[in-house]
Amino acid sequence: MTDGNAAAERRTALITGANRGIGRAVAAELYRRDLRVVVTARDADAAREAAAGIGPGVLWHALDVTDPDGVSRLGKELGPVDVLVSNAGVLLDGGTDALSVPLELVEETLRVNLLGSWRVTQEFIPPMVERGWGRVVLISSGTTAEFGGALFAGAPGYSLSKSALNGLTTLLASQTAGSGVLVNAVNPGRVRTRMMPNQQTLPEDAARFIADVATLPADGPTGRFLTEKRGQG
Ligand SMILES: NC(=O)c1ccc[n+]([C@@H]2O[C@H](COP(=O)([O-])OP(=O)(O)OC[C@H]3O[C@@H](n4cnc5c(N)ncnc54)[C@H](OP(=O)(O)O)[C@@H]3O)[C@@H](O)[C@H]2O)c1
Numbered sequence: 035m036t037d038g039n040a041a042a043e044r045r046t047a048l049i050t051g052a053n054r055g056i057g058r059a060v061a062a063e064l065y066r067r068d069l070r071v072v073v074t075a076r077d078a079d080a081a082r083e084a085a086a087g088i089g090p091g092v093l094w095h096a097l098d099v100t101d102p103d104g105v106s107r108l109g110k111e112l113g114p115v116d117v118l119v120s121n122a123g124v125l126l127d128g129g130t131d132a133l134s135v136p137l138e139l140v141e142e143t144l145r146v147n148l149l150g151s152w153r154v155t156q157e158f159i160p161p162m163v164e165r166g167w168g169r170v171v172l173i174s175s176g177t178t179a180e181f182g183g184a185l186f187a188g189a190p191g192y193s194l195s196k197s198a199l200n201g202l203t204t205l206l207a208s209q210t211a212g213s214g215v216l217v218n219a220v221n222p223g224r225v226r227t228r229m230m231p232n233q234q235t236l237p238e239d240a241a242r243f244i245a246d247v248a249t250l251p252a253d254g255p256t257g258r259f260l261t262e263k264r265g266q267g
Pocket residue numbers: 050051052053054055056057075076077097098099100121122123124146150173174175176221222223224225226227228229230233267
């Protein structure tokens with residue numbers, strides 16, 4: 035799925051948590067598709083190194099999605115973007131359960147996975163609506179409960195954070211309906227990264243599907259939870 039206009043106008047794509055794993059692979063895939071790419075990472079050196087490794091002309095910025103000032107500063111410095119891939123995420127409570135998980139871990143998980151994504155969408159979606167075009171992809175997970183799924187009990191905070199992210203996707207999609215902005219959540223399936231080191235699928239394979247959703251045509255879906263068909267993650 036590609037948007038013919040994207041190549042003509044050279045859309046700009048911002049990816050959070052793009053120094054490694056799925057985020058970096060998505061940045062590289064969008065660069066291959068000729069978008070102007072902005073790599074962000076909470077460590078500035080890591081962002082710069084990742085951008086340099088992807089190719090000439092890739093922009094980079096330091097961005098911790100839990101830092102409200104940092105997010106609004108980036109919005110001002112960068113101006114509007116056309117594509118936002120909210121990928122930054124943590125899995126802190128694997129192997130616990132709902133009755134015993136330390137709630138500090140749940141709190142930190144929600145701070146990054148839900149509120150961090152929410153914050154970047156609050157910063158970058160309004161200019162998209164104003165300009166009448168935007169593609170927003172929230173990286174969710176197969177551990178969620180909505181859309182016919184079942185909550186994964188072995189990482190309760192993580193699963194709830196991604197369920198809430200799916201809920202946020204539907205809220206943002208209804209608010210932007212008809213504006214030219216499409217907002218979708220994606221389950222990338224299980225992918226071999228630092229978060230899930232024992233998986234078969236490489237980030238580059240998941241990135242192709244995510245990049246498809248990030249470049250949907252004008253009649254593409256919005257408010258949906260789109261699943262990479264390889265499996266659950
Ligand atoms: N791998 C899978 O099987 C799988 C399955 C379903 C969903 N996902 C989702 O895919 C996304 C990417 O995960 P991954 O598998 O690529 O894991 P990863 O290699 O652990 O990457 C996570 C990325 O998020 C960044 N990050 C964490 N907290 C941040 C913050 N406060 N601000 C900005 N960046 C932050 C990390 O930066 P640092 O390097 O600074 O820590 C890193 O770049 C996550 O949302 C994850 O939940 C992954």
